[in-house]
Amino acid sequence: MDTIVSKKVTLSFTQKNIATPEKVFPLLCPVREKDWLDCWEYKMIWSESGFAEEGCVFSTPHHGKSETTWIVTKYDPINFQIEFVRFTPAENVARIFINLEANGSGATDAFIKYEYTALNREQIEYLETGLQKDFQSSMHWWEKAINHYLETGEKLLKSEDI
Numbered sequence: 740m741d742t743i744v745s746k747k748v749t750l751s752f753t754q755k756n757i758a759t760p761e762k763v764f765p766l767l768c769p770v771r772e773k774d775w776l777d778c779w780e781y782k783m784i785w786s787e788s789g790f791a792e793e794g795c796v797f798s799t800p801h802h803g804k805s806e807t808t809w810i811v812t813k814y815d816p817i818n819f820q821i822e823f824v825r826f827t828p829a830e831n832v833a834r835i836f837i838n839l840e841a842n843g844s845g846a847t848d849a850f851i852k853y854e855y856t857a858l859n860r861e862q863i864e865y866l867e868t869g870l871q872k873d874f875q876s877s878m879h880w881w882e883k884a885i886n887h888y889l890e891t892g893e894k895l896l897k898s899e900d901i
Contacts, residue, residue, distance in 0.1 A: 746863040747856045748870060752878040754849040758889040760819040760839040763847050765790075766885060767821050767837055769797045769809070775888030776881070777897045784808075791821065801827050832856045851878065 756763045765771055768791035769781040783789070784796040793814040798806040805828045812834075813822035819839035826832050834854040842848045855870060857863040880897075887895035 744860055744863065745857055746866050747854060748866045749852065749854045750871065750874045751850070751852045752874070754851060754878065754882040754885075755842075756839075756847040756849055756882070756889065757886045758847060759845060760841055760847045762889065763839055763849065763885070764816055764819045764821070766888070767791065769795075769799075775894055776884055777894055782806075799825075801830075805829070829858055831858055831862050849882075 766775060769783065770790050772779045773781070780800055782798045784798060786792060786795040786797070791811050791814060793811055795811040795814070796808065798808050801807045807825050807827040809823050809825040811821065812824050813820060815821070821837050823835040824832065825835070833856070836850075836852040838850045840848045840850070853874065855866055857866050884895045887893070
């Protein structure tokens with residue numbers, strides 16, 4: 740049996756969103772992310788409704804290499820929970836859990852957990868040395884961008900975030 744070189748890392752972050760879960764949850768969709776997340780690009784592969792739903796499959800570009808394929812593995816708009824699995828061939832697999840909870844002040848706590856599995860030595864090194872910083876930066880940007888959209892109805896451009 741061949742031995743696969745791999746490593747798994749789990750990272751979590753709690754975002755504070757300035758709107759209710761009912762307003763935040765629909766934005767956790769490849770189509771709706773285009774409204775609020777600057778530089779977000781996707782290609783819908785399958786969705787019965789045209790939006791996020793269980794079984795929805797879409798892809799995103801990945802640094803000019805292989806596309807990353809995503810599948811929505813859980814979609815629960817009643818309990819404000821969504822889960823994605825994304826696969827970048829020969830690089831990594833990530834499972835993303837998002838659970839929204841009202842925090843009693845008309846706002847939302849967004850509990851986000853990523854499970855990264857490296858599929859090669861280069862990715863193992865990245866998980867050990869660069870992922871934590873990139874993850875924190877990404878989570879803070881995402882929080883700022885979604886809150887800007889919730890407040891203004893407009894996309895915050897990275898060039899404006901100085």
